[in-house]
Amino acid sequence: MKVTVDQQSCVASGQCVMTADDVFDQRDEDGIVELLEAEPTDDRTEDVRQAAALCPARAIHVER
Template identity: 70%
Template structure:
């Protein structure tokens, strides 16, 4: 699995961090998503998919 984020689309809702805090974080100054792990283990697939699904800006792309 490969994960990418589009920081330009991110609105800082934080839903990704709630879904997978070992894969996503937010910048302190503005809440924009940061990617902690672009190639998370297969066991995290469900949570990472969920993070992409609940992102209100569709800023997360998951390639399997």
């Protein structure tokens, strides 16, 4: 799996961090998403896909 984020679309809701905090973080100054792991392990697939689905700005993109 490959994950990318669009920081310009991010609205800093934090849903991604609450769902997969080992893959996503937020910048301290403005809460914008930061990608910690662009190619998470297979055991993280469900959480990463859920984080993408919960993102109100659709700023998370997941490829298989």
